[in-house]
Amino acid sequence: MANQTVVPPGGQFVLPPQSNDSLLAFRCAPGFRPYLEEDAKTAVFVVDTRIVYDWIDGTSPISLPSNSTNSTSQSPSNAGNVTVTIKVDGVHTTQSVPLGATGFQVPLDISKLVAQKTPYHVDCTASYRTPSSDTQKYFANASLLYLPDNNSSITKTDLRTGSLSGFRPFIPQGFYIHPIPPYDNATVFEQVLNRTIELGLYIIFDMRSNYQNLTAIADLVNTYKSLPNLLTWETAHEPDGNSDPLTAAKQAYDLIYQMDGYHPISIVLNCEDYNFSPYVEGADIVLEDAYPIGINATYSPVWKTPCTPDFGHCGCDNCKGGLIDIKARVQTYKDRLDILGYDRTKTVWTTPQAFGSGAYWNTTPTGQQWAAMDLISFNHGAMGSMSYQYPTTTGNVTTIEGTATNLTVVITENIQPFLVDPRATFSVYNYQGVDAGLWNNGTTFLLLVANTANDQVIVPWNAVGLGQITNATAQVNRIFSVAQNFNVSSLNFRPGGIGIYTVTL
Numbered sequence: 001m002a003n004q005t006v007v008p009p010g011g012q013f014v015l016p017p018q019s020n021d022s023l024l025a026f027r028c029a030p031g032f033r034p035y036l037e038e039d040a041k042t043a044v045f046v047v048d049t050r051i052v053y054d055w056i057d058g059t060s061p062i063s064l065p066s067n068s069t070n071s072t073s074q075s076p077s078n079a080g081n082v083t084v085t086i087k088v089d090g091v092h093t094t095q096s097v098p099l100g101a102t103g104f105q106v107p108l109d110i111s112k113l114v115a116q117k118t119p120y121h122v123d124c125t126a127s128y129r130t131p132s133s134d135t136q137k138y139f140a141n142a143s144l145l146y147l148p149d150n151n152s153s154i155t156k157t158d159l160r161t162g163s164l165s166g167f168r169p170f171i172p173q174g175f176y177i178h179p180i181p182p183y184d185n186a187t188v189f190e191q192v193l194n195r196t197i198e199l200g201l202y203i204i205f206d207m208r209s210n211y212q213n214l215t216a217i218a219d220l221v222n223t224y225k226s227l228p229n230l231l232t233w234e235t236a237h238e239p240d241g242n243s244d245p246l247t248a249a250k251q252a253y254d255l256i257y258q259m260d261g262y263h264p265i266s267i268v269l270n271c272e273d274y275n276f277s278p279y280v281e282g283a284d285i286v287l288e289d290a291y292p293i294g295i296n297a298t299y300s301p302v303w304k305t306p307c308t309p310d311f312g313h314c315g316c317d318n319c320k321g322g323l324i325d326i327k328a329r330v331q332t333y334k335d336r337l338d339i340l341g342y343d344r345t346k347t348v349w350t351t352p353q354a355f356g357s358g359a360y361w362n363t364t365p366t367g368q369q370w371a372a373m374d375l376i377s378f379n380h381g382a383m384g385s386m387s388y389q390y391p392t393t394t395g396n397v398t399t400i401e402g403t404a405t406n407l408t409v410v411i412t413e414n415i416q417p418f419l420v421d422p423r424a425t426f427s428v429y430n431y432q433g434v435d436a437g438l439w440n441n442g443t444t445f446l447l448l449v450a451n452t453a454n455d456q457v458i459v460p461w462n463a464v465g466l467g468q469i470t471n472a473t474a475q476v477n478r479i480f481s482v483a484q485n486f487n488v489s490s491l492n493f494r495p496g497g498i499g500i501y502t503v504t505l
Contacts, residue, residue: 006311011240011275013336016055023059024099025050026138028086028124029344031105032165033157033284034145034261040111045086045142046160046344047097047104049126051076057341060138063130064099076100082126088144089113089120099128103160103422113146117261120144143345147261152226154262157284160422162347162383164231164264169420172202172231172384173374173411175354175404180206181220197229204266204386205230208237211252212244218259225260232285234266239279241270241317249282266349272318272329276336284346285384288333291353292316292325293369294361302360315360323452323496326350326373327380327435334381349384350377354400367403368482372450372498374407378415379428379437379448385411410480410500418446431463434493438465445503449484451493459491468505477502 031044052059064079079099086093086108093108113120122142127135156165163169177196183189196203205224210216217235224230233256236249253265266285269276280286295315298307307314319325333348352373356364365373374385387400396402418424418439429436433453439446447464451457461469469475472488484497491499 004305004311006308008310009274012273013276016339019053019055019059019061021053022062022064023052023055024062024082024126024128024138025052025056025059026082026124026126026140027058027341027344028084028106028122028140029142029159030122030144031158031160033159033264033345034147034154035110036147036154037111037115037149040113040115040146041109042107043110044105044107045122045124047084047086047101047106047124048344049082049084049097049099049101049104051079051100054339056339058140060136062099062128062136062138063132063134065131080129082128082138085125085127087123087125097126105160105422110144110146115146115148117147117258119257120146145257145261150262152262153228153230155231155264157264157347158420158422159344161420162381163420164384171411171416171419172349172386173408174201174386176204176386176388177201180209181216182209193227200229202229202231203227204232204234206234206237207252208234211235212248214251214255217252217255221256221259225262230263232264232266233260234268235282236267236279238268238270238289240274240276246275246278249279251282253282268351269333270317272332274317276333277340280337280340280342280346285349286333286337286346287349287351287384287386288329289351289388290316290319290325290329291351291355291361292319292321292323293353293365294356294363295319295321296360296362297321300360301362313360322454323369323372323376323435323450324433326352326376327452330377330380330382347383348381349386350374350382352377352385352387354387355389365400367397367399367401368496368498370400371403371407371480371482372452372496374411375437375448375450375498375500376435376452378419379435379450383419406480414479414500414502415446415448417441427465429464431459432457434459434491436464443504445505447499447501447503449491449493449497449499449501451484451495451497454495456495457493459493461490464491466503466505469503475504 027048029046081096084097095106097104122144124140126138158165235252264284267283268287300314305312337346352370353365424439424441427438434451434457437448479500481499483494484499
């Protein structure tokens with residue numbers, strides 16, 4: 001309200017202190033969650049041995065050789081190897097892993113373990129021989145969920161990439177169509193479920209109204225955990241914005257895993273920076289829902305008050321009112337998960353704004369803006385996309401409805417294969433407001449670009465990691481673009497321009 005006293009909300013995320021010396025961020029995790037009995041002999045663990053200079057979770061000092069090049073990078077050369085041992089309840093393996101590795105896979109046959117609902121504790125140890133011949137040891141813990149085979153629905157999480165996996169890895173995308181209990185008419189609800197199965201649609205089972213009631217959660221999980229098209233459970237929806245109890249999402253999370261375990265659990269966070277750490281403990285998937293298009297970032301038309309970091313509601317928390325907010329929110333959430341040690345075990349999804357022209361928003365995003373939010377999110381680590389509200393539009397190519405028809409196919413056929421490939425390398429670039437993500441699967445590059453600026457921008461190929469292009473006609477394949485083109489020397493953008501390309505060098 002206009003005359004309300006401003007009280008700082010607290011709950012801000014605390015960034016780790018920096019270090020002048022090299023630190024080893026040693027982490028390990030199962031390759032998939034869950035593993036089933038049928039997977040036991042081909043199971044892998046993922047080991048990361050990054051060199052960092054921030055005291056993020058689990059880091060310890062490491063004495064690198066003085067001749068290691070690029071010693072300030074996460075992957076210094078000439079730094080040597082660490083000897084990694086992974087132990088799970090009497091099953092173990094030892095392997096040499098390069099320092100600076102990300103996503104190094106260590107095979108471990110777990111078939112001698114008993115498949116069970118209770119997760120196994122995993123001990124990981126790394127030994128490093130320093131230049132002075134001392135031995136430095138590092139320790140990490142993980143949790144292995146090894147479940148009995150199941151003929152009902154199963155959604156695995158590929159912890160190598162963060163993608164989901166049914167019969168094959170994929171990037172979930174679409175619009176919120178999931179019903180929210182309680183249901184006034186169970187018969188109609190069953191008809192809805194059956195229709196989604198017929199259409200090949202996944203269900204995200206939303207328990208936002210019930211998630212703080214563990215008895216209700218237990219009833220819902222028991223009733224619906226065998227749905228053949230159940231993708232994920234969703235518990236807390238904007239618990240930060242509602243100031244829900246900090247432990248409620250985690251309590252629901254633990255109960256669901258006790259009763260099911262075959263499907264991941266998601267929450268949706270509304271705030272830019274309010275009690276992030278305790279809320280994400282209750283999720284495998286963290287959705288951001290920044291809705292910046294059409295807002296007044298400094299004054300609320302609904303509440304008739306200013307908006308500051310401590311006060312006011314302008315429709316998008318701590319936003320500036322543009323595509324740059326999507327980049328900031330997804331990257332911030334990814335960075336925080338890494339700081340907390342969850343970079344392998346929790347992932348971020350995005351909710352591109354697909355509504356407006358009312359309340360806080362004076363317009364509805366165009367199809368181009370909606371697509372840009374998707375591309376920017378993928379560039380900064382989002383592994384799923386789910387828009388709230390599907391607006392009724394004319395369906396022409398300039399609208400969300402018209403764009404979604406084409407973009408959904410492009411994401412599935414052209415973008416998804418790179419994002420779910422654990423062998424693919426990735427780099428992100430920014431050039432005068434143009435956001436760019438570049439993947440390389442060993443033979444081909446995928447380039448996603450979006451201009452977050454309100455200006456025309458010319459981006460040299462070398463500014464996005466592709467300086468070796470000499471024949472753009474032969475080397476660059478346009479998949480999709482709006483307000484954007486290219487030539488032999490550059491990518492050219494009008495305000496808000498977007499593009500999807502594959503490139504061979």
